[in-house]
Amino acid sequence: MLQELALPRSVTRCSRYPDGKIKEIERTVEISPRDGYVHIEKLMGKELNAFDAFFGKVMDALIQLNFKAAAIDSHQV
Numbered sequence: 001m002l003q004e005l006a007l008p009r010s011v012t013r014c015s016r017y018p019d020g021k022i023k024e025i026e027r028t029v030e031i032s033p034r035d036g037y038v039h040i041e042k043l044m045g046k047e048l049n050a051f052d053a054f055f056g057k058v059m060d061a062l063i064q065l066n067f068k069a070a071a072i073d074s075h076q077v
Contacts, residue, residue, distance in 0.1 A: 013025045033039060061070075
């Protein structure tokens with residue numbers, strides 16, 4: 001019969017055999033998104049790039065207006 005031992009997080013499982021030998025089994029689990037989905041890092045990169053482009057356009061518009069207030073009507077939206 002195997003005896004389970006308490007382990008640090010780096011070792012997944014450690015067992016002591018009746019003869020006193022200890023066997024460590026280390027394993028890792030990688031989780032990838034399903035087909036059609038992207039890793040959060042890639043998604044956030046795209047979002048950051050889109051925000052950067054949007055912010056650039058807003059700043060360009062403010063510079064053209066010399067930072068004065070501009071009226072916005074329903075036809076401009």
